[in-house]
Amino acid sequence: MNELLKVEGLSVTFGGLKALNDVYIELHKNEVLGLIGPNGAGKTTLFNAISGLVPPSTGKFSLEGKNSPWPKTHQLAKLGIARTLQGVGLFSGLTALENVMVGAEAHASKGFFADLFGTSGKSEAKLKARAHKALAWAGATAFADKLPSQLTYPDSKRVALARALVLEPKILLLDEPAAGLGHDEIEKLANLILQLKEFYSIIVVEHNVEFVNKISDRVYVLNFGEVISSGPFEKVREDPAVVAAYLGIGN
Ligand SMILES: Nc1ncnc2c1ncn2[C@@H]1O[C@H](COP(=O)(O)OP(=O)(O)OP(=O)(O)O)[C@@H](O)[C@H]1O
Ligand SMILES: [Mg+2]
Numbered sequence: 081m082n083e084l085l086k087v088e089g090l091s092v093t094f095g096g097l098k099a100l101n102d103v104y105i106e107l108h109k110n111e112v113l114g115l116i117g118p119n120g121a122g123k124t125t126l127f128n129a130i131s132g133l134v135p136p137s138t139g140k141f142s143l144e145g146k147n148s149p150w151p152k153t154h155q156l157a158k159l160g161i162a163r164t165l166q167g168v169g170l171f172s173g174l175t176a177l178e179n180v181m182v183g184a185e186a187h188a189s190k191g192f193f194a195d196l197f198g199t200s201g202k203s204e205a206k207l208k209a210r211a212h213k214a215l216a217w218a219g220a221t222a223f224a225d226k227l228p229s230q231l232t233y234p235d236s237k238r239v240a241l242a243r244a245l246v247l248e249p250k251i252l253l254l255d256e257p258a259a260g261l262g263h264d265e266i267e268k269l270a271n272l273i274l275q276l277k278e279f280y281s282i283i284v285v286e287h288n289v290e291f292v293n294k295i296s297d298r299v300y301v302l303n304f305g306e307v308i309s310s311g312p313f314e315k316v317r318e319d320p321a322v323v324a325a326y327l328g329i330g331n
Contacts, residue, residue, distance in 0.1 A: 082109045083106050084107050084143065085105075085107040085143055086106040086143075088141075092122075092125055093137050099305050100125055103305070105307070112281075113296060115300050117301050117302035122302050123255070127283075132150070132155070133153060160250035161251045162245070162249035163254070166255040169240060172229060175225050176223045176227075176228070176231070177215065179243055180211040180243045181211045183243035184247060212224065217242065233261075234260070234262070245276075251280065252276070254282060257286065270295050296313055
């Protein structure tokens with residue numbers, strides 16, 4: 081079985097609101113999984129739960145077929161999970177390169193990054209080289225010395241992606257990577273994600289269904305915190321439950 085990550089029976093409650101209810105998802109190796117659903121469906125909450133940012137009220141988590149305690153934020157890099165945030169979320173006082181280095185450094189004192197980078201000045205140079213590599217992967221080399229305020233929105237999103245890639249994760253969680261991008265940039269991003277698939281397994285939350293269709297091997301559809309459909313995009317888009325959920329927007 082090539083199943084990399086599995087979440088079962090996940091429920092998250094905020095006060096009286098059930099943001100997620102008995103959610104099941106599995107991500108296979110070298111797969112791009114699309115996660116779609118109307119606003120407020122619980123997509124970001126699912127990422128937050130997997131990232132240890134919100135505690136589940138119930139839920140089982142397994143990696144590579146092994147049950148594991150529900151992950152805590154500080155364990156993510158070690159577990160091989162990295163995410164980008166809905167929006168951008170860069171540190172405004174740091175250059176793009178420094179933002180990416182900080183992304184890696186936060187975990188440099190623990191786990192495999194400690195081995196990789198050690199603590200010497202030499203390791204600083206290695207860290208810098210790795211950050212440059214991540215910027216290159218994300219198509220953001222030209223912005224290394226720029227501050228976030230000097231970058232266009234699409235370019236800052238590339239830097240945010242580099243900050244996740246620098247962790248060399250197995251699993252990438254991308255929250256609305258195409259939001260705010262123009263047609264050509266979305267096309268480029270889709271191609272980049274398809275390239276990244278060779279090395280990573282990726283879950284993408286996205287509203288742009290054309291983009292989701294292009295990049296995803298399978299999709300899950302969330303509505304009011306529940307998975308209402310899953311499978312190949314072409315099949316899911318015709319599922320009456322999905323059609324009804326999308327027609328329900330604004331009612
Ligand atoms: N920290 C929180 N405290 C209270 N309620 C929250 C919190 N985070 C999310 N919610 C609520 O949980 C529900 C799911 O929100 P979530 O942000 O996961 O939706 P989403 O599918 O990502 O939506 P969007 O497409 O608009 O980003 C919403 O009703 C939201 O208001
Ligand atoms: Mg969201």
